Amino acid sequence: MVAVLLGPAAWADQRPERVVSVNLCTDQLGLLLADSGQLISVSRLAHEPDSSAMVEAARALPANGSGAEEVYLLTPDLVLAGTFTDSATVQMLRDLGIRVELFAPARSLEDVPARLRQMGAALGRTAVAEEMVARFEADLAALTVTLTPRPRAALYYVNSYTSGDRSLASDILAVAGFDNVASEVGLDWGGVLPLEKLVMLAPDLIIQGRDYPGQARAEDTLDHPALLALSDTLQAGQLTDRDWICGTPQVLNAIRAMRDLRLSMEADR
Amino acid sequence: MKLAALLVALCAALFVVSLTSGQVNASVGESLVALWRDDGLPLSVVMQEIRLPRALLAVMIGASLGMAGAAMQGFLRNPLAEPGLIGVSGSAALGAVLAIQTGLTLFFPLALPLAALSGAVLAVVLILLLAGPRGASITLILAGIAISALAGALTSLVLNLSPNPFAAADIVFWMMGSLADRSFDHVWLALPFMMLGWALLALSARGLDALTLGEDAAQAMGINLARLRLMLVIGTASCVGAATAVAGAVGFVGLVVPHLLRGFVGARPSSLLWASALGGAAMVLAADIAVREILPQRDLKLGVLMALVGAPLFLHLIFKTRKEMA
Known part of the structure; x- marks a missing residue:
């Protein structure tokens, strides 16, 4: 009741315990950052080895077809979706009282730390996210090629x-x-x-x-x-x-x- | 003969224009010189590997469709008999799609034109069975609608079932036809079948002339009708099958071209055959230039343009046929 009155601000303090992802990229961010047992389902594409970069980890979890009905029946307290996820699905879930966090697709490498931090905040795992951001930025710097000419x-x-x-x-x-x-x-x-x-x-x-x-x-x-x-x-x-x-x-x-x-x-x- | 010279000149001129229209800003002279240079420079590659096969395919496909249209109209003695309208092209596309989607073409490239040809043969035989020897307009068109609809639906079904996410987008190509980014591979794939088709249709010319006097008269003149029918079925199917296999179903060429030229050749089927071949080549060359010049960035489909020209004429022909029947 208190959560309803306070609106979205109250959610930030409350760590979600049943998280469902319906988008290939949020699947992977979720798998990287969620605590064990926190993420309960990933999208069907996450199980496809051609598309999914983390197929082994993803296959440990049941896949969902990303439809509102199916997702609702999993009784999640947080749904992870992309900004290109069908807006009817997102709206339906929100109308049913479920918190939906939207992630924009990355358009540059700078978006990677931003998405990691967003996911860390959504899952209540900010410390883990910061750690991963630091490691990513160090690896990226080490891999950067400065040779000329540039083909x-x-x-x-x-x-x-x-x-x-x-x-x-x-x-x-x-x-x-x-x-x-x-x-x-x-x-x-x-x-x-x-x-x-x-x-x-x-x-x-x-x-x-x-x-x-x-x-x-x-x-x-x-x-x-x-x-x-x-x-x-x-x-x-x-x-x-x-x-x-x-x-x-x-x-x-x-x-x-x-x-x-x-x-x-x-x-x- | 004057008509032949005129059509050949028109084709030659359009061929040069086709070679010099496209995405690249190079002068006409520069482009045509690059056609002969063996230096591996980008412009030479564009001219030799992209533009030349495209222009050649336009000529080959136009000639095949024009000739097939004239032959079918001569045989059925009906100006509405056109491979695209009566479902022959659609069935050929279905055959081609099946060959690609089953993976047959990966191991055996000739499977593509052969499958398209089989689809076309099936459709021509069905049409001849359904429309009967005289090819009455009503039965011809109804049979054509049914065969077109079935072939189109099955093509869509096969492509929608494909695991490839881009297969569904191919539906537009197979229904509308395009010459964008075709290569010499496609020229060599289609040419043998088209040459067979041209030869068979050319050989049937005398029979078609005799048939204008009626079947009994033709038989009295020593025409073997069964043999004529067989040559026509294989000839049309080879032409339409090969054309559709490499460029998709391009409609209305075989309707518009014979209609425009019929007056000039005195309605003799034998003369209309070669005239329609040349006219068809000119028509497809012109249409393929237009799709590149009107919307250069959009890969406008050939069939869209042909339908815009052909459909009004088709309606006009139906109207005329109705008046004659009344």
Whole structure:
């Protein structure tokens, strides 16, 4: 009764004990920071090895389908969701009196400490979060590549989509010592980079999006002969995997892989 | 002959324009020189590996669809018989989608045109069975609607069931057709089947001419109707199947082009065949230039443009047919 009268402010002091996550990235932040037994369910995607960077830890918990009905029946006292989670679901849960904490997707490496702190505060685990932030920042500093010249890299996904400078993927490239060619054609936020334009940019390196199961014609452009005809371009293959998706300390794995690639290019020169 | 020279000149001019339209800001001269240079520079790669196969495919697909339309109309003696409208293209797309989604094309690339061809054969045979030898408009169109709807629904179903998150977006491509970012792989995949189709349809020209006098007269002139029907089924299916396998279902080419040219060739099916091939090539080249010039950033689909031109004409033809029947 007191909690109802005081509104959201009162929740901060009360540590949630039954936490349900309905978003792939909040699943991982939750798994990293929650006390044992605090997180009781993760989203279904967390159990998919292609998407989830923490699949072993996630499989210890039951998965939910992220629908309001299913989540409510788990009787949570906190639901972790993304800002892109269906707003009808979020509203429904809030109307039912459940606290829902929303996490925006990370658009840069700076968002990683911010999300860790937000999750720490939501779970009442701020000390653990601060510890993890300190470790993340130290690791990040140790991995940063300062070699010059910086090779011009292109991120190339299905349907000719690319990520621009204002994206987590582009930050991963930058820390590993690469420049993103998308900014040369004004795609700061990312968008469609037509095959012809990509070829004309003649990047030093093309990094492709991950391979999805099954077939789609939309994936044809990824192995178009025109890309192979660029003699000075290194085809790095499919590198952007599950470690690139979420703003968690897992991105350090992605940075490590890109850093190894950058150092191997240096060795070949 | 004057018409032939005119159409060839039109195709040649449109071919050059097609080669020089796209995302890259290079002068026409520069681009055309880069077409022949073997230096691995970006502009040469764009011209040789992206633009050239695209323009070639436009010619091949346009010729195939134009010729297939003229042949079907000649055989059924009905100006509404068009591969896209009567579900042949849709069935070919279903065949292609099945070949891709089962993973068959990974091990055996020719499975793509072969599966599309099988889908097309099935549809042509069904149409001939349902519409009967004379191809009365009403039964032809009704059979076409049914086959198109079924093929479209099954294509959507197969793509929606795919584990690949991008497969559902492919539905638009298969229904509307596009030449964006096709390569020489696709040219070599389609060309043998199209050449077979062109040859068979060309061989059926004399039979189609004779058929204008009626089936009895044609038989009296020594035309083997069963053989003619078989050549037409395989020829049309090869043309439409190969075109659809690499570019999706591009509709209305086989309707608009023969309709525009029929007056110039004196309504003789044999002349209309080659004229429609050239006219179809010009039409698809022009449409593919338009999709790049109107909305360069948006990958507008070929079929959208063809439908905007073709559908009003189709309605006009239905109206005319109705008046004739009345």
